[in-house]
Amino acid sequence: MASSSASSIKPPLPSALTPSSSSPSKSSAFCLVNTASFNKLKLISLSRSHAQRSFLVSNVLKTADASSASTTKDLESSFSSSVGTNPTILVSEKLGEAGLRVLREFGHVECAYDLSPEELCLKIASCDALIVRSGTKVTRQVFEAGKGRLKVVGRAGVGIDNVDLQAATEFGCLVVNAPTANTIAAAEHGIALLTAMARNVAQSDASMKAGKWQRSKYVGVSMVGKTLAIMGFGKVGSEVARRAKGLGMHVVAHDPYAPADRARAIGVDLVSFDEAISNSDFISLHMPLTSSTDKIFNDDTFAKMKKGVRIINVARGGVIDEDALVRALDSGIVAQAALDVFTEEPPSKDSKLVQHENVTVTPHLGASTKEAQEGVAIEIAEAVIGALNGEVSATAVNAPMVAPEVLSELAPYVVLAEKLGRLAVQLVSGGSGVKTVKVTYRSARDPEDLDTRLLRAMITKGIIEPISNSYINLVNADFTAKQKGLRISEERIVVDSSPELPVDSIQVQISNVDSKFASAVKENGEISIEGRVKFGIPHLTCVGSLGTDVSLEGNLILCRQQDQPGMIGKVGNILAEHNVNVSFMSVGRTSRRKQAIMAIGVDEEPNKEALNKIGSVPAIEEFVFLKL
Ligand SMILES: NC(=O)c1ccc[n+]([C@@H]2O[C@H](COP(=O)([O-])OP(=O)(O)OC[C@H]3O[C@@H](n4cnc5c(N)ncnc54)[C@H](O)[C@@H]3O)[C@@H](O)[C@H]2O)c1
Numbered sequence: 296m297a298s299s300s301a302s303s304i305k306p307p308l309p310s311a312l313t314p315s316s317s318s319p320s321k322s323s324a325f326c327l328v329n330t331a332s333f334n335k336l337k338l339i340s341l342s343r344s345h346a347q348r349s350f351l352v353s354n355v356l357k358t359a360d361a362s363s364a365s366t367t368k369d370l371e372s373s374f375s376s377s378v379g380t381n382p383t384i385l386v387s388e389k390l391g392e393a394g395l396r397v398l399r400e401f402g403h404v405e406c407a408y409d410l411s412p413e414e415l416c417l418k419i420a421s422c423d424a425l426i427v428r429s430g431t432k433v434t435r436q437v438f439e440a441g442k443g444r445l446k447v448v449g450r451a452g453v454g455i456d457n458v459d460l461q462a463a464t465e466f467g468c469l470v471v472n473a474p475t476a477n478t479i480a481a482a483e484h485g486i487a488l489l490t491a492m493a494r495n496v497a498q499s500d501a502s503m504k505a506g507k508w509q510r511s512k513y514v515g516v517s518m519v520g521k522t523l524a525i526m527g528f529g530k531v532g533s534e535v536a537r538r539a540k541g542l543g544m545h546v547v548a549h550d551p552y553a554p555a556d557r558a559r560a561i562g563v564d565l566v567s568f569d570e571a572i573s574n575s576d577f578i579s580l581h582m583p584l585t586s587s588t589d590k591i592f593n594d595d596t597f598a599k600m601k602k603g604v605r606i607i608n609v610a611r612g613g614v615i616d617e618d619a620l621v622r623a624l625d626s627g628i629v630a631q632a633a634l635d636v637f638t639e640e641p642p643s644k645d646s647k648l649v650q651h652e653n654v655t656v657t658p659h660l661g662a663s664t665k666e667a668q669e670g671v672a673i674e675i676a677e678a679v680i681g682a683l684n685g686e687v688s689a690t691a692v693n694a695p696m697v698a699p700e701v702l703s704e705l706a707p708y709v710v711l712a713e714k715l716g717r718l719a720v721q722l723v724s725g726g727s728g729v730k731t732v733k734v735t736y737r738s739a740r741d742p743e744d745l746d747t748r749l750l751r752a753m754i755t756k757g758i759i760e761p762i763s764n765s766y767i768n769l770v771n772a773d774f775t776a777k778q779k780g781l782r783i784s785e786e787r788i789v790v791d792s793s794p795e796l797p798v799d800s801i802q803v804q805i806s807n808v809d810s811k812f813a814s815a816v817k818e819n820g821e822i823s824i825e826g827r828v829k830f831g832i833p834h835l836t837c838v839g840s841l842g843t844d845v846s847l848e849g850n851l852i853l854c855r856q857q858d859q860p861g862m863i864g865k866v867g868n869i870l871a872e873h874n875v876n877v878s879f880m881s882v883g884r885t886s887r888r889k890q891a892i893m894a895i896g897v898d899e900e901p902n903k904e905a906l907n908k909i910g911s912v913p914a915i916e917e918f919v920f921l922k923l
Pocket residue numbers: 453454455474477478481526527528529530531532549550551552553581582583584587588609610611635636659660661662663
């Protein structure tokens with residue numbers, strides 16, 4: 296007889312005991328002694344020391360016990376009940392009042408502006424969410440300080456170059472932004488800078504205020520008929536293009552990812568980078584700051600521009616090498632520049648660029664209209680609350696988006712997936728050394744129609760969390776798996792079952808490891824378990840090559856035994872003697888009086904003595920105790 300210790304491994308079962316894993320119920324007999332009452336889908340987070348205790352489904356932060364939630368309504372009611380406490384939301388920059396009102400109705404809102412990096416790190420440790428604009432650097436240190444509690448960073452605007460997305464992902468923190476509400480404001484500001492620069496509005500205004508009347512000095516240039524290059528034909532760039540067309544300009548755009556039909560619809564030609572910059576009279580920048588756009592406008596690119604070009608930047612200061620721009624202004628390659636954004640904000644008071652007489656500047660005002668700020672504030676408040684409430688975020692920056700209908704459909708499978716991962720890793724001898732996992736989804740659906748990212752994340756969570764102190768969710772599951780050298784491959788097999796159900800069964804196989812329960816090892820040497828959802832409840836349906844049928848909740852004892860009368864009673868009595876409540880029992884076997892697998896669900900964890908007694912029942916050949 297083997298116990299749950301790693302040293303007591305027995306060889307895999309003989310092939311006589313190996314019914315087909317794909318259809319265990321056909322070749323196994325089941326005796327379902329008792330069924331448990333199942334908890335509702337508990338979306339309350341199990342997160343440690345976390346006051347807010349939310350379950351962020353879009354991120355799969357935490358799940359609790361086996362559960363069922365087959366409709367969106369079930370899910371939503373579970374979400375709302377999970378946000379009972381008062382989450383703390385730190386707002387570190389000025390946010391529109393309308394958004395603050397929405398946030399205050401939801402939780403405790405702390406507005407603390409102009410925090411030093413140290414002060415931010417100190418505060419963040421007691422916050423569930425952080426809302427920033429472009430002025431707050433959300434660094435790795437911030438995520439480290441917020442570890443375990445900070446669940447979401449909301450960027451009240453578009454650009455997320457001030458947020459360390461890699462660190463956010465590693466710490467499982469969702470980043471959401473408000474990408475649409477300030478588009479028009481930014482485009483209008485771009486046009487304002489374009490026209491103000493062309494007609495020297497700012498310079499002549501300053502001159503008049505200084506008591507001068509310099510009409511000939513401030514002769515401008517006309518815009519009609521001139522070529523404007525839009526660099527980055529996204530939301531803002533397209534709106535600038537529309538407006539520039541209204542000014543009678545010829546507009547071209549460069550954007551490696553922009554669809555040609557959108558450009559055509561606005562009457563804009565998409566051209567190469569070099570073509571755009573070398574033939575244009577005005578160049579307006581609208582691309583994000585990324586590693587590939589960092590200082591993309593530099594000495595080399597300025598040298599390719601038409602002499603006397605005028606540049607507008609309402610995107611990010613970092614896309615321009617500012618020293619090179621000063622040189623280009625001094626040499627006359629660039630006649631004028633109108634800048635709303637700077638590499639360092641605010642720039643130094645003696646910045647040559649800011650002080651340059653041919654440069655018009657504004658202090659990052661692109662998004663600063665009353666309308667845009669109210670809009671952005673509401674957009675980000677809703678996104679952050681949604682994320683804390685477990686809703687799918689349409690503006691997630693560092694997590695795959697899962698459509699609400701997919702989420703609702705997959706809810707019970709999400710629980711099953713985590714339980715299977717959790718069970719599989721506990722069957723590994725010593726629990727460690729897991730490197731290769733294969734997940735097989737059997738489904739009647741076309742493999743293309745089955746989005747398994749959520750399920751894979753939960754299996755990863757189930758496998759990693761019991762053996763490490765990592766915290767896994769949809770945001771960081773793939774990253775953490777990779778970091779730990781865990782390779783999870785997936786296979787989808789089309790089966791002839793109901794296409795109404797997204798998944799028929801999920802099988803988790805771990806290879807190249809020893810098992811503490813030899814019966815879990817298939818002929819191919821892999822630990823294998825399989826489960827399905829029955830009436831919304833996750834069930835374990837196969838262990839190794841043997842069929843079983845137990846609902847997954849509480850704890851589980853798996854025994855391999857000789858199939859003979861009285862086994863259920865013997866084990867049941869031992870557990871009763873130790874005041875351990877049995878929630879269900881199931882016996883699967885291939886044929887009479889040979890070997891069988893008994894699965895016993897227990898509410899409490901049996902002590903060593905009880906487990907030893909089970910182990911000494913002569914007909915029991917091996918057993919393992921597993922925590923779900
Ligand atoms: N000044 C402000 O207050 C203000 C306000 C809003 C937006 N912005 C900034 O403006 C920029 C654009 O915002 P958006 O809402 O239009 O974003 P967007 O994502 O809709 O558009 C950005 C576009 O840039 C394109 N792009 C990416 N790399 C490029 C490259 N190397 N060359 C050319 N194009 C490239 C993308 O394909 C995309 O179409 C962002 O940097 C944003 O932060 C500034």
